[in-house]
Amino acid sequence: MIRRSLFAVLAGLVLTGGIVTSLAGVAAQDATPAAEPFKVGFVYVGPVGDLGWTYAHDQGRLALEEGFPGIETGFQENVPENPADAERVIRQFAQDGFDVIFTTSFGYMDPTINVAQDFPDTTFIHISGFKTADNVGTGFGKIEEPRFVSGQVAGAMTETNQIGYVAAFPIPEVIRGINAFTLGVREVNPEATVQVVWTNTWFDPAKERAAAEALLDGGADVIAQHQDTAGPQQAAEDRGLYSVGYNADMASLAPDAVLTSAIWNWGPFYSDVVQQVMDGAWESSQYWGSWQDGVVDMAPVAEFVPEEIRAAAAEEVARFKSGEETIYTIFTGPLLDQSGEERVAAGQAMTDEELLSMDWFVEGVDGDIPT
Amino acid sequence: MSDFLTPTFVISVLAAAVAAGTAILFACLGELITERAGVLNLGIEGIMLMGALAGAGGCIWSGSAWVGAGAALLAGAAMAAIHALLCVGLRANQVVSGLALTIFGTGLSAFLGRDIVGMPPPSSFRRIDIPFLAEIPILGRILFQQSALVYVSIALVVFLWWYIFRTRAGLRLRAIGERPEAADAMGVDVARLRALYVVMGGALAGLGGAALSLGTNPGWTEGMTAGRGWIAVALVIFAAWNPARAAAGAYLFGGVEAGQFRLQTAGVDLSPFFLSMLPYLFTILVLVLSTREATRRALGAPAALGRAYMREDRG
Numbered sequence: 104m105i106r107r108s109l110f111a112v113l114a115g116l117v118l119t120g121g122i123v124t125s126l127a128g129v130a131a132q133d134a135t136p137a138a139e140p141f142k143v144g145f146v147y148v149g150p151v152g153d154l155g156w157t158y159a160h161d162q163g164r165l166a167l168e169e170g171f172p173g174i175e176t177g178f179q180e181n182v183p184e185n186p187a188d189a190e191r192v193i194r195q196f197a198q199d200g201f202d203v204i205f206t207t208s209f210g211y212m213d214p215t216i217n218v219a220q221d222f223p224d225t226t227f228i229h230i231s232g233f234k235t236a237d238n239v240g241t242g243f244g245k246i247e248e249p250r251f252v253s254g255q256v257a258g259a260m261t262e263t264n265q266i267g268y269v270a271a272f273p274i275p276e277v278i279r280g281i282n283a284f285t286l287g288v289r290e291v292n293p294e295a296t297v298q299v300v301w302t303n304t305w306f307d308p309a310k311e312r313a314a315a316e317a318l319l320d321g322g323a324d325v326i327a328q329h330q331d332t333a334g335p336q337q338a339a340e341d342r343g344l345y346s347v348g349y350n351a352d353m354a355s356l357a358p359d360a361v362l363t364s365a366i367w368n369w370g371p372f373y374s375d376v377v378q379q380v381m382d383g384a385w386e387s388s389q390y391w392g393s394w395q396d397g398v399v400d401m402a403p404v405a406e407f408v409p410e411e412i413r414a415a416a417a418e419e420v421a422r423f424k425s426g427e428e429t430i431y432t433i434f435t436g437p438l439l440d441q442s443g444e445e446r447v448a449a450g451q452a453m454t455d456e457e458l459l460s461m462d463w464f465v466e467g468v469d470g471d472i473p474t
Numbered sequence: 475m476s477d478f479l480t481p482t483f484v485i486s487v488l489a490a491a492v493a494a495g496t497a498i499l500f501a502c503l504g505e506l507i508t509e510r511a512g513v514l515n516l517g518i519e520g521i522m523l524m525g526a527l528a529g530a531g532g533c534i535w536s537g538s539a540w541v542g543a544g545a546a547l548l549a550g551a552a553m554a555a556i557h558a559l560l561c562v563g564l565r566a567n568q569v570v571s572g573l574a575l576t577i578f579g580t581g582l583s584a585f586l587g588r589d590i591v592g593m594p595p596p597s598s599f600r601r602i603d604i605p606f607l608a609e610i611p612i613l614g615r616i617l618f619q620q621s622a623l624v625y626v627s628i629a630l631v632v633f634l635w636w637y638i639f640r641t642r643a644g645l646r647l648r649a650i651g652e653r654p655e656a657a658d659a660m661g662v663d664v665a666r667l668r669a670l671y672v673v674m675g676g677a678l679a680g681l682g683g684a685a686l687s688l689g690t691n692p693g694w695t696e697g698m699t700a701g702r703g704w705i706a707v708a709l710v711i712f713a714a715w716n717p718a719r720a721a722a723g724a725y726l727f728g729g730v731e732a733g734q735f736r737l738q739t740a741g742v743d744l745s746p747f748f749l750s751m752l753p754y755l756f757t758i759l760v761l762v763l764s765t766r767e768a769t770r771r772a773l774g775a776p777a778a779l780g781r782a783y784m785r786e787d788r789g
Contacts, residue, residue, distance in 0.1 A: 150584055150696035152591035180584075181697075300738045307700040308691040310731060317735035320486050330478050332698075333592075336502050337691050341600065355592045470738075473745055 122232040129389035143167060143377060145178035146189070149306055155331030155350040156305070156367075160207045160230075162351070163369025170374050175223035177201065184210025190217055197222040203380050205230065205242075205373065209276075215239060226380050231276065233459070235387050242372055242390045244398035245430045246349075247283035249365035252419045253347045254255060254287025254403055256362050259324045259412045260345055261288075264295040267318025269335040271305050273472045275461045277329045282465045283433050284327055285345075289467045291415075298323060299470030318390035319344060326360070336360055352402035363416070364402040371397045391455070393430065394423040439466040483740070487733045488616045488725075495728025496624050497522075497685035497699075498703075500705035502713065502720045503627075503634060504550070504678030509710055510638060511671035512651035512778040513561055516572030518679045519703025520579020521553045526687035527583040530694040533595035538687050542595065543623070543681060546688075550680015551673045553579055558669040565782035576703070584696045590692060598692035599623045599685075623685050627721075630678075634717040647671060651776030654783035664783050681751025682706065714773040 145164050145194065149157035157180065164176050177199075179396035182192045187210045196204045197218055202224045206215045219227045219239045227239040235241055257266055268290060270277050285297045300314045311334030315326045319342050327347040328335040333356040338348035340357035348354070348364030372392055379385035392398030401420060404413045422428040436447035440463045447453055462472065501518050508515045515521075525546035532545025560566040577591055599621035607618040618629065638644040646667065649657035654664045682702075687694055705727060713720035 152584060152588060152694075152696035153591040158591070187778060297737060300735045302735075304700075306697070308695055308698050308704070309494065309497065309686055309700065312690055313490065313732045314735040316490055317732065317739050320490075320736065321739045332691075332695055333693075334691055337693075351592075356594050358594065 124270075141171070141377075141381060142173045142199075142201045142203075143176045143373075144199075144201035144204040145176065146182050146192055146196070146204070146206045146208075146211060147178055147180045148182060148184060148210070149331055150180050151178070153163045153306060153331050153357065154333060154353065157207070157331070159350050159367040160205075160369055163367075163373045163424045166370030167373045167377060170370070171377060174377070182208075182211075184208055186214055190214035192249055193218045193227075194221075197225050201225065203228065203377055207231075209274075225384055226376070228376055233389070235389060237387055240376075240385075240387045240390065242376070242392070242398075244367060244372075244392045245394065246365055246367065246394075246399045247279055247430050247433060248394040248423050248428075249399050249401035250280050251287040251433045252416055252423065253327070253363050253365050253420060254284035255291045256404055256408065256416050257327060257345070257347050257410060258288035258290070258292035258295050259415070260362060260408065261292065261295055261325050263324045265321070266293065266295055266297045266325045266327060267315060267321070267323035267335075268297050268299045268470075269311055269314045269318070269326065269330055270299050270301055271330050272303060273301060275459060278464065278472065279458060279461045280329050281468060282461065285465055285467045286433055286438075291431070296467050296469045297327070299464075299468060301470075301473065302330065304330075306331045306399070308332040308337075312336050312338045315339065315346075333357060348402065354402065354405065359407070361405060362403075362408055363404045366400050366402050368398055368400045371445050393426070395426040395429075430458065440464065441466060441468060483736065485612055485615050487729060487736055489619065490732035490736075491688065491725045491729030491764070492616060493620060493625060493728070494732050495724035495726075496620075496627050496689065497682045498702050498709065499627050499631070499721055499724035500623075500682030500685055501679040501703055502682075502709045502724055503630060503717060504675040504680075504682065505707055505710045505715060506675075506689075506713065506715055506720055507634065507638075507647070507671050507678070508554075508675030509779055510647050510651045510776055511668045511675075511717055512654060512776055512781065512783070513557075513668055513672050514568045514572060514706060514780045515554065515557055515575070515672065515675060516569060517553065517557055517579065517676075518706050519699060519701065520576035520583075520771025521550050521643055521676050521679040522579075522683035522686075522699045522703045522706075523583040523697070524553050524579045525550045525683030526698055527587045527590075527683070527694055528680065529684030530593075530595050530692070531587070531590055533597060533688055534590055534593055537596045539595065539597045539599055542688050543684050543743040546680040546684035548680070550683070551677040553680070554673045554676020555669075557676070558672040561782065562665050562669045562672065565784060568780055580697065586696045587696065592698070594693050595688060598688045621689055623681075631717045631721045638717065646691050647742075648776070650783075651778055654778050655785075658783075658785060664785075668783070679703070679706070698714050711773065711775075715776065716774075744772040 113224040116372045147157045151157055151161040179192050193214055204230045209231045212234050215227050215229045216234050219236050229241050231243050232241050288295050302314050311330045315335035315338035325336045325345040328349055333353045334347045336353050336357035343360045345362050346360045348361050351362050354361040395417040404416050431452040434453040436451045438447035440446045501522055505518055528549030529542040529546035533539050533542030557571055560571040561568045589688050604618040608614045650664050650667050658664050709723040712723045
């Protein structure tokens with residue numbers, strides 16, 4: 104639970120103390136080297152209190168602390184994604200002797216690679232990117248799987264057959280999520296459409312709320328989102344309508360609106376990496392974990408949702424957890440795009456490469472991808 | 475292009491504009507009376523965050539949104555008191571003190587708020603339709619089907635306009651911002667009055683924070699103002715230090731914020747990047763226009779704005 108800045112002060116004190124004791128040791132000729140604790144650092148793009156993306160990562164950090172009582176963790180919040188700031192912060196962690204450093208936003212990709220070149224003995228894990236090195240691995244999760252199931256719940260609950268989706272930026276990760284959600288919606292309710300608005304921000308609760316209100320005014324009665332705050336949920340709550348949360352279980356901020364949330368569960372992945380590094384068994388890889396692996400999950404479906412819908416969702420969840428269904432079964436043809444053109448042939452599953460670069464909406468999405 | 479510009483669409487945008495602009499309006503009015511008194515406070519963003527935290531915290535503690543709003547006023551006043559002490563009492567550099575206050579408020583609110591993140595306040599300011607007035611066509615939907623805080627903010631605009639331009643106390647307020655030495659000669663205690671208006675301005679900015687944490691986005695989230703404090707500071711210049719124009723500016727900003735998404739849902743082929751940029755472009759434009767001394771005079775900037783007052787100092 105050490106704040107990064109506080110940590111720097113502490114590190115300074117420890118260092119000073121260390122010099123003093125080692126001098127004393129030289130004098131006494133019986134210095135015993137103290138075991139240096141295993142240290143894990145985290146670089147966050149937002150505040151840990153966002154109840155969103157960064158909050159979910161910090162929950163993973165706390166799970167790590169719980170699972171490995173001997174280790175020390177440190178983090179720095181609100182680190183801008185520009186190369187100068189990000190590289191400075193990451194480099195500082197490396198210089199301070201952190202053994203494993205998790206950089207948890209897409210924009211930290213190149214800074215992570217750059218710093219890693221200078222610290223070959225440190226292990227770096229970059230979340231959501233695609234560049235690796237001998238000491239840099241990547242990590243991400245197939246959040247599309249719980250999004251698909253949450254889409255089924257939303258599709259079953261909508262009465263106007265119009266579902267709104269507040270989305271941050273038109274990048275493949277977000278587009279894939281919208282498509283998975285829409286395929287879930289239309290599997291149970293082929294009449295329903297998903298209307299998308301772009302906010303061009305990850306974090307602005309009031310703006311995200313305004314976006315959701317525009318969708319609600321347009322006739323939507325369920326609001327889904329790909330943002331870092333619960334602003335869209337609160338708009339739905341005020342209107343007495345429904346919403347689907349993201350990142351963390353958002354039911355606490357909008358208890359009467361949130362049907363369920365697609366959530367991140369970073370603890371197991373972080374623990375695996377740390378264990379492997381401790382054992383000297385870690386090797387660089389591109390980790391893209393599934394629901395079965397436990398890196399993503401879905402929050403409990405709200406009590407006010409009719410029993411048969413909850414039961415159907417529970418069965419679907421079980422199929423994903425067992426690996427019977429996956430992101431590949433979601434994105435198996437026939438898949439049509441918005442214009443009705445067939446993009447994926449019947450029986451054919453999309454490849455990782457196709458999924459990771461997705462730049463088109465499936466049929467049923469109402470909205471444009473700005474270019 | 476014309477099928478979306480229906481009366482219903484326009485009215486819904488305007489109603490959303492008022493709702494979205496209210497938090498900025500409170501902060502803007504707070505900065506306005508501060509600057510009228512000759513003090514620049516760039517700490518509005520930090521003060522709003524502390525107000526947002528105090529609002530949510532006060533409401534969770536007491537169960538009442540009004541108590542939360544009171545706590546936000548107090549938190550804002552306490553933060554601004556630091557600025558008053560430094561800039562009026564010790565005549566420190568107002569820009570530096572204000573910037574420090576923003577950094578301080580951002581960090582302190584994050585630190586103090588850790589335990590109530592994601593906790594919904596037991597009550598919040600929801601929409602209340604004012605009987606009779608809400609029935610007025612068009613205007614009723616835009617102005618009188620809002621939350622209690624919106625009504626408070628509208629009343630405040632009217633009151634401040636009257637106070638600044640029509641009362642003796644308002645004349646003294648303007649005097650200490652225009653010509654503190656003249657006010658001093660008249661027997662006005664410049665330092666005391668300036669400190670008072672800085673603190674009151676901070677209280678309003680704090681209430682602006684609560685308009686988020688108890689209004690549009692109930693609950694505390696770190697950094698939830700997302701830059702609105704800065705926009706409020708810029709809007710004061712756009713408003714030419716006039717409360718009525720401040721309301722127009724705040725609603726214009728709210729309108730762009732709310733309108734851009736409605737244009738998107740209406741399928742208007744305008745880049746969302748362009749639309750998102752509009753409020754900021756507009757802020758920059760206003761700032762650029764107002765940097766010229768001549769423009770500033772024309773706009774009616776308080777002549778002593780940003781200058782500490784020291785008796786007998788002829789600088």
